[in-house]
Amino acid sequence: MEREAFVRRISARLGDAASRGPALEPPVLPPTVGEDEGLIPLFTRRAAEAGVAVDRVETRADALEAVAGLLAGRGEAATLACPEDLRRPGLGGRWASDPRMATVGLSEADWGIAVTGGVVFRHEGSRGRSCSLLPATVAILLPVSRLRLDLAAVLREVAGLPAPACITFMTGVSHSADIASVTCRGVHGPGEVVLWLIDGE
């Protein structure tokens, strides 16, 4: 339907704009429960409750070494997919040419959300969507400085940046209870998520 006619019909129903109430104030949300615990312990606990294995390391090099260790522990067939800027020789060189073929995907999160134990990826350029989606195991790097208390805090920052084609908020492992109300992991998305919190960044 032609846009003006479509909108005009809605406007006619709603009536005079002035009579529809005031402009929306930013939502007033109650204080977030858990703030006193501290961002790192709260995030670590909540991520673990969502099924994520969380470890803390000093530096990015330590984190990548841990990823290499994870890969080595998965045997000869294990392959890694990751964005160009995260590739390091120390990761073992067992690169998958396509994330669809990789057994492990590596991604760096742009934010962590302490209250939910979730992470946020802004997908742009080489930091695509597939590395955190297609492999059965996903490894995530998260600098401690990128931890925020709650969703509202992250969304305020999101609002101040240009929107990329996709932002993913990811909390825990892929799961479903659609079969007989029994929860199972790894339905479509990764069933294993390992996260390294990098203290030095």
Place this chain on the structure above:
Amino acid sequence: MTATPAGFDALVALTTGDEDLQRWLHDYQLDAKRWRDAAMAELGAPEAWRDAVAAVRRHTVAHLDEYLVQFVDKVQEAGGEVFLAATATEAREHIAAIVRARGARRVVKAKSMVTAEIGLNPALEEMGVEVVETDLGEYIVQLSGEPPYHITGPALHKRLPEIRALFSEVAGEELPDDVEALAAFARRVLRDRFLTADVGISGVNLGVAATGTVVLVTNEGNGRMSTTLPRTHIAVMGIERLVPDWPSLAPVLTMLTRAGTGERATTYVSAITGPRRASDVDGPDELHVVIVDNGRSALLGTKYQNALTCIRCGCCADTCPVYRTIGGHAYQSVYSGPIGAVITPLLDGLDGHAHLPFASTLCGACDAACPARVPLTELLLELRSDVAARESAASSWGLGFRGFAALSERPRLWGGALAAAGAAWPAVARLPLQWLRLLAPWTGSRELPAVAPRSFRRIWAGGRGGRRGRGC
């Protein structure tokens, strides 16, 4: 009395006659209440969160024209195409045209209620396109040829042996009676479909007007797959599903998941703004956003406007004693539970759905649970009033009430009628009850109470028992 269609009665009987299913639904509601209560308690001040959601949603719907214009402009700025569909037919035809123009043979779908509302799957299948539902619950009911049973749990009614049988048929071999194994089987089958689909179709949980972003909420990852792997993504949304900006998304998303599944957050929330950029390594080349009216705008400016503030969490069904008793299929609509009893007659008209507003005890459990403060019982009562007004002119229901009103306004007439009924009842009660066929919808499951030989008024006036005063 509002007649119930034969299909409704039969579907209710199917559920009420299945003791196992009754227990299953009862246990499910108890579990859902426990999860939701825990999630709300942890959040702290849930009533304040509900106020925040209601404020955002009511404001958005009251200014829907402004936010729609902004949303459409921003989607287009980001490189997406927008189509505004006044009717289900327009939406179906437009989506079919996109699919046809791409020569698509296979479409993967992420869970979407509005595509079910507009009857998209049959339309695409008629074109020879394979349509694959990829939400595990939707996949199960697609295999069984049934409509969804619940807004967030489409296969809620399916027990393990039934699902095993459905998957075994697809596999061509007997699969084990094991949930993990069945889920792994579905993952294998559907992964292939994702990788080979030409078009991905999704619903839209929310749209952010300020940036033209469509937001999808899933736990399995099928939403991400459907919007990442195929080269064309078509997102289908109702006109009312907007929020103004990112900050106003926070309370709505927070409460959507906590009310819907009792989780702090769903595993995935995808916020999609246009197709992939030139430098992006993945994502679809095209994004089409189809915005569907299909009767929604007719509710604006009416007493039903707040029905459009629903965020489709499904928690009203999780609290409803009628849903628990009659099951999701009895609503004969994509939308079941209290919100289904409201929205189905409003979008599709009262014809064929006039009984749905009566499928409620008006206990208010849905009102107490709704994270957006949709006044469900108030809306149900308004609909009942409309039904009564429509039917009173001709129906036995209206005739009966008019007769009752005439009697009750005239005490002498009322007393006489009661005395006559009391005197006649012993003879009437001996008659075969076929003569009561007119009342069959009521008496079919209830006993007709006997009329007392002497009315209370007569006993009272006659001083039997004698005393007047407190305690009577």
